[in-house]
Amino acid sequence: MKIRNIRGLLAAVASAALLWPLSGHAAGGNAPAALDNATCLNCHAAGKPEIKVEDAEGEDAEGEEVALPAIDPAKVAKGVHAKIDCVACHTDIVDAKEKHEKAPNAVKPDCAACHEKLWDEAKKNNQAAGKERLGIVVENIAAYKESFHARPDADNPDRPKAYCNQCHATHDFAVPVAGTPEREKWRMTIPETCGAACHEDQLDDFTSSVHGKLIEKGDTKGAVCIDCHTTHEIRNSSSEAFKLKNVLACGDCHTEELHSYRDTYHGQVNRLGFVYTAKCADCHGSHGIKAGDDPKSRVHPDNRLKTCQKCHDDKKPGMVKATAGFVTFGPHANTHDFEKYPKMWIAGKFMTALLIGVFAFFWLHSGLWYYREWQERKERKTVPHVRTGELGVNEGKHFVRFAWGWRVAHLCFALVTMTLVLTGTTVMFADSSWAPKIAALLGGPKVMGIIHRVAASLFVGIFMIHFVYVMSRLLRNRKFRWFGPDSLIPNWKDLADCWGMFKWFFGKGPKPNFDRWTYFEKFDYWAVFWGVNIIGWSGLMLAFPHVTASLLPGWVFNVGTLVHGEEAFLAAVFLFTVHFFNNHFRPDKLPPPDVVMFTGTQSLEEFSREHPAHYQRLVESGELEKYLVDAPSRQMHVGSVILGLTLITVGLVLLVLVVTGFFS
Known part of the structure; x- marks a missing residue:
């Protein structure tokens, strides 16, 4: 129910229902008020009475009401959209009435179309050199369109699995500059962003993992969703492209382990572009990765043979069941660490x-x-x-x-x-x-x-x-x-x-x-x-x-x-x-x-x-x-x-x- 409510809310945002003011708040009675930001915030600012609208999307959403998000002017002022008028995006809103009358031919707010239009205009006017970040946004849009998130939702084929505004707070959007402490602080909020809205089960597993515990302590060494799944070009985790890239994603942090893994037959086959041999997640798990000495870890000595037998099993074509010696195989053995190997x-x-x-x-x-x-x-x-x-x-x-x-x-x-x-x-x-x-x-x-x-x-x-x-x-x-x-x-x-x-x-x-x-x-x-x-x-x-x-x-x-x-x-x-x-x-x-x-x-x-x-x-x-x-x-x-x-x-x-x- 929680996920459906949030999706309904975001669908309402995407359909430009954000700016429906309460009765009596519009200046001048029935006369239309000026559609500037101040007028919109009279009703939608944080601290104002909650506004609920009917969620008209989704098979089970009929008659259910969802709350619209409140706008924090202070956060909006620090965001990249601070100088943009509300109606610049919500072009279908033409009055300040409680029940907005929609412009008949206006398109709904579309993050991708807007940014692509701005980039085309910048290139046309030879202004692209000063707007590199806008170019990056357009590249991200292209990646998103090919991603798993852009595919039709199974429950509602008319909409994608995820919109831009499900991950990005469109009103106060402001990703800090890479390499700054603010960026690292923002990065550690990503598991909650992904998990709270859609991936609750994965968030529960992640929270108990070694990565989740590091993030909970404020340690930036802990991996978050985008480190493994990327940001915009998110692929189906069962696809070969994802599995190949996921090994490299692990190796971005675990460099030594990546090199030693690649010296094994498992890693050599993976390097050739094939995914049927063991990869990081096959042995260590994905969201719920535990430390090697944790009794619940898949690679703990007590569990290792069972982990090997997931692949090395008589029931799989061309495979034979793993025997006891597999437990002492070193998937990350190297020739320079005498103490360990x-x-x-x-x-x-x-x-x-x-x-x-x-x-x-x-x-x-x-x-x-x-x-x-x-x-x-x-x-x-x-x-x-x-x-x-x-x-x-x-x-x-x-x-x-x-x-x-x-x-x-x-x-x-x-x-x-x-x-x-x-x-x-x-x-x-x-x-x-x-x-x-x-x-x-x-x-x-x-x-x-x-x-x-x-x-x-x-x-x-x-x-x-x-x-x-x-x-x-x-x-x-x-x-x-x-x-x-x-x-x-x-x-x-x-x-x-x-x-x-x-x-x-x-x-x-x-x-x-x-x-x-x-x-x-x-x-x-x-x-x-x-x-x-x-x-x-x-x-x-x-x-x-x-x-x-x-x-x-x-x-x-x-x-x-x-x-x-x-x-x-x-x-x-x-x-x-x-x-x-x-x-x-x-x-x-x-x-x-x-x-x-x-x-x-x-x-x-x-x-x-x-x-x-x-x-x-x-x-x-x-x-x-x-x-x-x-x-x-x-x-x-x-x-x-x-x-x-x-x-x-x-x-x-x-x-x-x-x-x-x-x-x-």
């Missing part, structure tokens, strides 16, 4: 050291290598041509370096890895400008998740097939030396070769004579083993959270997400910088690509130059000819070049995306 702090320091160490060493290695080869090119230093004819070998022959199985596995690895990088870093760097576009192009995070998991399964499957095949062959070969020159296991020669390369970089010694596998090729090979275990196991735990949380504490999700993402970042950047340089962009390799991994063969000159120790062993043992084949056909070579350039281009594009995502 020691595991994250340790993991963060380890991953930072790993990234810096790997990149510092190999980027320095690549830079020095590039410089040295470039200098030798300028000095026209070349490796003597191998005269294979003297060995009884046809100079047109190629050396078989990789069997077809290695080449197929490499190509599959390349395609799968690039797919993993694209789908994974799109989520990881969701803040970047390109990530939401890629996510939308691929069908959203859910589809990307499926693609990512399928690609990961293929990656692990190829790895396991390769591992089983290689081990079965080696275990059957009684003559194979595990630390010999044909083995990919690192040995002392690799350490000596690495040291020799740095001496060569600085002109302090000759370039090492590499055998079948160089130390940097072995690093590439064993990095896959490291990646499969670190990225694979952490990804598996994140893919099946209910299983993980039933066996392990929830903080493993935080550490797993960190390690999974940063190790993948390390792998991607290493592949598209160091690996590409070693195999395609060294001066001796230019122009790219090197197609040995696609054709499986390379010329004897290139083989002897890059692996002289291996070449010499084969010559001395007389086994060289066993590995010689005809050079690849032109079609095979051209196809390999096209394939190589395509993969390099895709890799470099991914590198740009990853780097821009990192710095975003």
Whole structure:
């Protein structure tokens, strides 16, 4: 009843019924009085007898009377409308009689139309520069027209859900200047403005919340309605636009929590523009937010599992019921607070050291290598041509370096890895400008998740097939030396070769004579083993959270997400910088690509130059000819070049995306 009465009152105000004077108060009896402000205030000023009018609007309002608001001249004098005559807005009032006769063609008072007209006139007369606040009002009007409040009221479709004057006191309207104590004092009255008229239930919840208690104490840190819902562009709270913006609204005050939330999968999906993962209000509530140590709080340890199970529930498509470990998951865990999150702090320091160490060493290695080869090119230093004819070998022959199985596995690895990088870093760097576009192009995070998991399964499957095949062959070969020159296991020669390369970089010694596998090729090979275990196991735990949380504490999700993402970042950047340089962009390799991994063969000159120790062993043992084949056909070579350039281009594009995502 209270809300209906107030709405009826405001409807009466909007229909220009404010200025109906009482009988006998109009000067001159039945003669019309001057319609100036003083005449209006004779009846409508504060302290005058209450004026009631019949509420003619609303289905249940017939015959019911509502009181018109009294006008306080002192407040009006301080308001922005102080110099405006009453009849300037109430143009349909033409007399000072008790029952006003209305002008037949006059429009009802309309705040929006009036301000828009004034702004149009200001722009037309080149006076807009001095009336910026009027321009802001017009912007607010445009926002209001698109808002939830401007929609037709369910009970009375002929009127909107809220008029301007339901929030603004039109007669004594005066919002203080931003940044002043008066503005903060006015701001803290907003919950009562919103709640008393329309949102009583929400006001009750808000009053008992942490925000409401701060406002009650006069603490301006407490959030009020407009901080979360905005002022004029208020959206339906169930809309995706509102839910996305509401997270940012919370983050305006809770900056640290926003950053840590965005590092979780929940926040990453939200950053991509999707709202199906948990948001602030899903965990903390909305109007009735309680402190974390309050037993009634949704995030209190006693209530946390139940809160998680609101989303993680078997009854929801694609979801599984949350298990005990979810309780200790840290939705706001970070890597810089050792006291609260020691595991994250340790993991963060380890991953930072790993990234810096790997990149510092190999980027320095690549830079020095590039410089040295470039200098030798300028000095026209070349490796003597191998005269294979003297060995009884046809100079047109190629050396078989990789069997077809290695080449197929490499190509599959390349395609799968690039797919993993694209789908994974799109989520990881969701803040970047390109990530939401890629996510939308691929069908959203859910589809990307499926693609990512399928690609990961293929990656692990190829790895396991390769591992089983290689081990079965080696275990059957009684003559194979595990630390010999044909083995990919690192040995002392690799350490000596690495040291020799740095001496060569600085002109302090000759370039090492590499055998079948160089130390940097072995690093590439064993990095896959490291990646499969670190990225694979952490990804598996994140893919099946209910299983993980039933066996392990929830903080493993935080550490797993960190390690999974940063190790993948390390792998991607290493592949598209160091690996590409070693195999395609060294001066001796230019122009790219090197197609040995696609054709499986390379010329004897290139083989002897890059692996002289291996070449010499084969010559001395007389086994060289066993590995010689005809050079690849032109079609095979051209196809390999096209394939190589395509993969390099895709890799470099991914590198740009990853780097821009990192710095975003």
